[in-house]
Amino acid sequence: MASYQSVLSRFRSARYITAAVAAVFVVSTLYYIQIPAGHPPSDRFSSWNDPPRPWQRPITPSSPVWDARAAQVKQAYLHAYEGYLKYAEGYDELRPLSNTGINNFNGWNVTMYDSLDTMLLMDLHDEFSAALPIISKGNFRKIKNYKFPGATKLYVPFFETVIRYLGGLLAAHALSGEQLLLDKADELGTLLEPAFNTYKGFPVFAIDTNSTELAGGISGILAEIASCQLEWTYLAHTTGSKKHFRYGNQVIQSLVETMIERQGGMFPTNWNLQNGRPGGRDTLSVGAAADSAHEYLLKQYLMTGQKDTANLEMYLLSTNEMLTRLMYVTPNRQMLYITDTNGPKHMPSHVFEHLSCFFPGLLALGAHTLPLNLSIIDPSGLNPDAQRAYRLLENYDLRELHMAAAEGLATSCWLMYADMPTGLGPEIANMEPKSRPWIDVLEEWRRGGMRGPIPGLAATTPMPYTKPEQSKATSKPWDYVVRRTDYFLRPETLESIYIMWRVTGDPVWRERGWGIFQAIEKHTKTPSGYASLRSVVRVPAVQQDEQPSYFLAETLKYLYLLFIDEDPVPLDQWVFNTEAHPFPIFEWSNYEKFKFDIPSSRVRN
Ligand SMILES: *[C@@H]1O[C@H](CO)[C@@H](O)[C@H](O)[C@H]1NC(C)=O
Ligand SMILES: *[C@@H]1O[C@H](CO)[C@@H](O)[C@H](O)[C@H]1NC(C)=O
Numbered sequence: 252m253a254s255y256q257s258v259l260s261r262f263r264s265a266r267y268i269t270a271a272v273a274a275v276f277v278v279s280t281l282y283y284i285q286i287p288a289g290h291p292p293s294d295r296f297s298s299w300n301d302p303p304r305p306w307q308r309p310i311t312p313s314s315p316v317w318d319a320r321a322a323q324v325k326q327a328y329l330h331a332y333e334g335y336l337k338y339a340e341g342y343d344e345l346r347p348l349s350n351t352g353i354n355n356f357n358g359w360n361v362t363m364y365d366s367l368d369t370m371l372l373m374d375l376h377d378e379f380s381a382a383l384p385i386i387s388k389g390n391f392r393k394i395k396n397y398k399f400p401g402a403t404k405l406y407v408p409f410f411e412t413v414i415r416y417l418g419g420l421l422a423a424h425a426l427s428g429e430q431l432l433l434d435k436a437d438e439l440g441t442l443l444e445p446a447f448n449t450y451k452g453f454p455v456f457a458i459d460t461n462s463t464e465l466a467g468g469i470s471g472i473l474a475e476i477a478s479c480q481l482e483w484t485y486l487a488h489t490t491g492s493k494k495h496f497r498y499g500n501q502v503i504q505s506l507v508e509t510m511i512e513r514q515g516g517m518f519p520t521n522w523n524l525q526n527g528r529p530g531g532r533d534t535l536s537v538g539a540a541a542d543s544a545h546e547y548l549l550k551q552y553l554m555t556g557q558k559d560t561a562n563l564e565m566y567l568l569s570t571n572e573m574l575t576r577l578m579y580v581t582p583n584r585q586m587l588y589i590t591d592t593n594g595p596k597h598m599p600s601h602v603f604e605h606l607s608c609f610f611p612g613l614l615a616l617g618a619h620t621l622p623l624n625l626s627i628i629d630p631s632g633l634n635p636d637a638q639r640a641y642r643l644l645e646n647y648d649l650r651e652l653h654m655a656a657a658e659g660l661a662t663s664c665w666l667m668y669a670d671m672p673t674g675l676g677p678e679i680a681n682m683e684p685k686s687r688p689w690i691d692v693l694e695e696w697r698r699g700g701m702r703g704p705i706p707g708l709a710a711t712t713p714m715p716y717t718k719p720e721q722s723k724a725t726s727k728p729w730d731y732v733v734r735r736t737d738y739f740l741r742p743e744t745l746e747s748i749y750i751m752w753r754v755t756g757d758p759v760w761r762e763r764g765w766g767i768f769q770a771i772e773k774h775t776k777t778p779s780g781y782a783s784l785r786s787v788v789r790v791p792a793v794q795q796d797e798q799p800s801y802f803l804a805e806t807l808k809y810l811y812l813l814f815i816d817e818d819p820v821p822l823d824q825w826v827f828n829t830e831a832h833p834f835p836i837f838e839w840s841n842y843e844k845f846k847f848d849i850p851s852s853r854v855r856n
């Protein structure tokens with residue numbers, strides 16, 4: 252994107268950036284200019300399928316068994332949504348044990364907004380049509396819930412509001428063409444925009460949409476400050492508004508500036524909004540507090556027609572560090588997992604979070620849609636750690652390696668479900684600390700002549716987890732101890748299973764997803780909806796009085812898309828936001844028309 256070059260020239264004159272590092276970004280821009288523009292996404296996709304990779308097998312033909320399973324997921328959605336309408340209409344979420352409603356996301360009916368596109372994908376047009384008159388009267392200045400202890404006023408949490416409401420409206424508009432939904436998205440986006448009024452244009456935690464008063468202090472969490480670019484760029488694209496464009500774009504530019512200062516690697520989880528830089532505890536993670544920021548690097552590049560190379564480079568530099576620093580293989584079962592590190596010495600915690608289970612799907616998506624070649628980056632400008640990661644990984648076919656990591660991680664995420672007495676995965680596990688870094692195992696394999704399959708993919712058989720809850724004792728023979736036993740009806744594992752199915756065509760992923768759906772039906776269903784569980788390691792499961800909106804927006808949507816044969820939102824034509832709301836991929840020419848109008852000064856209202 253041309254605007255990055257102006258960022259680079261500002262940096263060079265500021266003299267705290269070396270020319271070599273700036274060259275990383277310039278060189279890559281030149282590299283990509285050689286790629287002819289204007290191919291429709293499907294052309295670009297099929298040219299990279301040649302020759303086919305081992306993971307690109309044909310999708311099996313339509314079958315009545317899977318049609319019937321998809322129909323069951325649709326019934327599950329109707330059960331959850333009808334329970335919501337019956338007992339919690341006008342509230343955000345249903346409490347499926349007490350049959351009451353709760354306002355926990357602004358009191359704007361989040362379950363309805365969040366699942367409009369699920370209704371459309373499932374052909375539930377009556378439910379969708381019934382929602383429109385309510386949305387047309389909805390007032391986004393009127394905040395009903397009281398979420399933040401200690402606050403004397405009501406505020407809207409920026410991140411959650413963006414991914415659930417704004418993302419929900421935009422995707423439902425994209426699928427239905429309903430103008431009302433775009434008008435409301437435009438209105439909501441405008442009301443939220445004062446939140447970007449910080450030094451580098453990263454959004455603050457919360458805002459009063461009526462008074463524009465901001466809340467949440469000066470610290471920012473990576474996932475919350477850097478997971479809005481897709482929504483703002485798509486909003487700008489659809490409305491044609493340059494004003495919307497510059498907010499999303501400013502976030503991207505500020506990330507680029509930070510990446511240049513850091514000279515490679517991942518963004519840490521804690522930031523200071525006053526100076527727009529990482530600050531506080533030095534934690535690297537792909538789980539809580541970080542997840543979707545990494546997701547949006549790749550997805551922004553894909554959504555804008557693969558021309559915005561800055562996002563691709565940040566994705567490659569980040570995944571280089573994840574692959575060489577955060578991934579481990581357990582000693583007994585050879586389970587591949589991804590953990591986080593703390594402190595300047597990057598000590599691994601060996602914690603494996605359910606939230607991290609979106610990551611195999613992301614890796615598979617990148618490997619499926621892109622050539623993934625490190626040659627677009629000039630390693631000489633990288634910091635020593637990033638240079639080491641680069642030198643290690645340049646010996647591999649990066650696409651094959653990302654796909655192997657995806658397969659190993661997605662399998663581990665599924666095993667955490669399949670091992671449990673309930674068949675549902677825990678929120679957090681402590682993995683065996685004697686696990687080895689995956690890169691060390693890979694290097695042994697490479698030096699031994701790369702004989703046999705890529706290591707780290709051996710664990711495929713469930714091992715019934717019969718350990719007492721919360722045991723601190725040895726992790727043998729499972730190679731982990733369940734640390735947090737809850738199951739919050741989360742989507743991440745099913746999201747990755749869905750992407751693995753679409754990318755590989757291997758029916759094992761569908762069968763695994765079907766097993767999880769059956770466990771959801773068995774243990775979480777209530778007379779009015781579906782309930783989170785307190786523990787996945789005990790049967791009968793103990794339910795909790797909550798039905799999160801993302802269960803309808805994401806979990807059931809990915810299950811449905813996994814079981815239907817036709818694909819209404821193919822991965823080479825749509826990108827899903829971090830709440831599973833699909834936005835269509837569009838061509839750079841539409842995006843480019845905005846770039847000359849971006850003010851070079853900081854965003855300040
Ligand atoms: C939520 O639903 C209630 C009841 O239908 C309605 O009065 C209210 O305006 C809705 N709010 C929004 C923001 O859609
Ligand atoms: C918004 O603020 C104005 C001015 O303070 C006030 O009159 C109005 O009632 C507020 N609206 C809502 C929905 O709170």
Ligand SMILES: *[C@@H]1O[C@H](CO)[C@@H](O)[C@H](O)[C@H]1NC(C)=O
Nearest residue numbers: 622624625626647648649650
């Ligand atoms: C990566 O790109 C370079 C330069 O274009 C090329 O020589 C190399 O073969 C590519 N590697 C792979 C694995 O495609």
